[in-house]
Amino acid sequence: MKSKIKINPIILLLFSVGILSVGYLIGCQSNVGIPSYPQGVILNSGPGLENIQAATDQFLQAWNKRDAAGCAITYSQDAIFMPQGYTSVEGRDNIRDFFNDNEWEVIEGTVMNIEEEVEEVIYFGDWAVMRGLGTITTIETDSKDINRFKWVMLSRKNKAGEWESVWDIFNDIEACG
Secondary structure, three states: OOOOOOOOOOHHHHHHHHHHHHHHHHHHHHHOOOOOOOOOOOEEEOOOHHHHHHHHHHHHHHHHOOHHHHOOOOOOEEEEEEOOOOOEEEHHEEEHHHHHHHHHHOOOEEEEEEOOOOOOOOEEOEEEEEEEEEEEEEEOOEEEEEEEEEHHHEEOOOOOOOOEEEEEEEEEEEEOO
């Protein structure tokens, strides 16, 4: 003797709507962190480039103030900075010390300014690879030097959603003056 379970069609409908609603809400939550920029393609203009330039500008502002701690905070804890003519510098604290000890070796009264422009960026979710050009202008009492350089950087978003440099390498193009 087989017993049949009778399910009210309204209860079945409500149960189905409930399951679909839960699935929909879970799906919506999983899309929250998806970036709005094209992924895996080179961007050389538009909001994606402007976004990463804004993150780069934070470093530039600190550098122009000769603020080593402000520069270093734009790097991840495990970052590697590869300056031309030096061995690689590993870790945010060591990068801060490098900036303190080496970046602003000039005579008192010297004016220095750095500018960098992001030329291209490729996004990969919470990671980005970018390349660009920059200049450092040094003005002393009787001279003005302009040092041009090119750079490549790998960055990732930290838990707060801010970009941090993971690998940073640059080299000079030529000295102009």
